[in-house]
Amino acid sequence: MFEPWCRRTADVGCCGLIAGAAPGDVALAAPHRLIVDARGGFRGVVIADEGAGRADLDAGEHARLTDAATAAGHALGAVGYRGPFGIDAFRWRDGTGAERFHPLCEINARLTFGWVARAWAERLGEPVALFVGPGPGPGRPRGRMLLGAAEDDRTTAWLEPPTSQR
Numbered sequence: 001m002f003e004p005w006c007r008r009t010a011d012v013g014c015c016g017l018i019a020g021a022a023p024g025d026v027a028l029a030a031p032h033r034l035i036v037d038a039r040g041g042f043r044g045v046v047i048a049d050e051g052a053g054r055a056d057l058d059a060g061e062h063a064r065l066t067d068a069a070t071a072a073g074h075a076l077g078a079v080g081y082r083g084p085f086g087i088d089a090f091r092w093r094d095g096t097g098a099e100r101f102h103p104l105c106e107i108n109a110r111l112t113f114g115w116v117a118r119a120w121a122e123r124l125g126e127p128v129a130l131f132v133g134p135g136p137g138p139g140r141p142r143g144r145m146l147l148g149a150a151e152d153d154r155t156t157a158w159l160e161p162p163t164s165q166r
Contacts, residue, residue: 006092009099011036012055013045014069015086015114018077026073031055031065032114034088035129045117048127048162061101065089068104076109086112120159127162 011034019025033055035044057065069087076085088106093099117130131143134154147157 006090006102008036008040008090008092010056010091011040011088012057012065012090013086013088013112013114014065015084015112015118016069016073017084018073018082020082021074021077021080023074025077026070028066028069028073029114029118031057031062032117035131042113043133044129044131045113046127046129046162047114047117047121061091061103064101064103072104072107076107081109083109084111084115085109086114124159129160129162130157131160132157 012031013034014031015029017027019027033046033048034042035046037043055062065087068089072087073085086108087104088108089101089103090105091099091101113130113132117128120130121128130146133156134149143158143160145156145158147155149156
């Protein structure tokens with residue numbers, strides 16, 4: 001499986017819960033922004049309010065994203081999956097410079113970092129940016145370390161205010 005490289009201008013996601021196969025059995029959370037590296041690799045999630053860091057989707061993009069997430073949830077429910085899931089989407093610039101929106105590029109039938117970030121935002125009562133990667137490094141004192149690196153795995157997870165996201 002592969003996808004052509006696009007000049008992405010925004011990466012977003014939407015989480016949902018599937019309770020059953022009936023149409024009303026899919027519940028969605030508000031969309032969130034994804035943080036990716038220069039190659040498009042996942043680096044984190046921003047859960048924010050109407051201030052800095054929200055998903056920044058226009059009404060049409062929001063509707064297309066939630067329609068895609070609902071359809072994905074129904075399809076997963078129809079084959080017997082129950083539980084959390086998430087989808088990823090992105091805005092990109094075509095060869096003429098026009099921005100376009102791709103409402104579904106990945107389905108994750110599992111507990112995603114979008115749900116983890118949302119749980120932290122609710123627990124703290126404030127917007128958060130949840131990062132996953134090689135670590136916040138020096139000069140990043142505002143982070144709250146959640147998972148420290150081990151000798152055999154340098155992966156870490158930490159929280160920062162959404163305004164400090166990279």
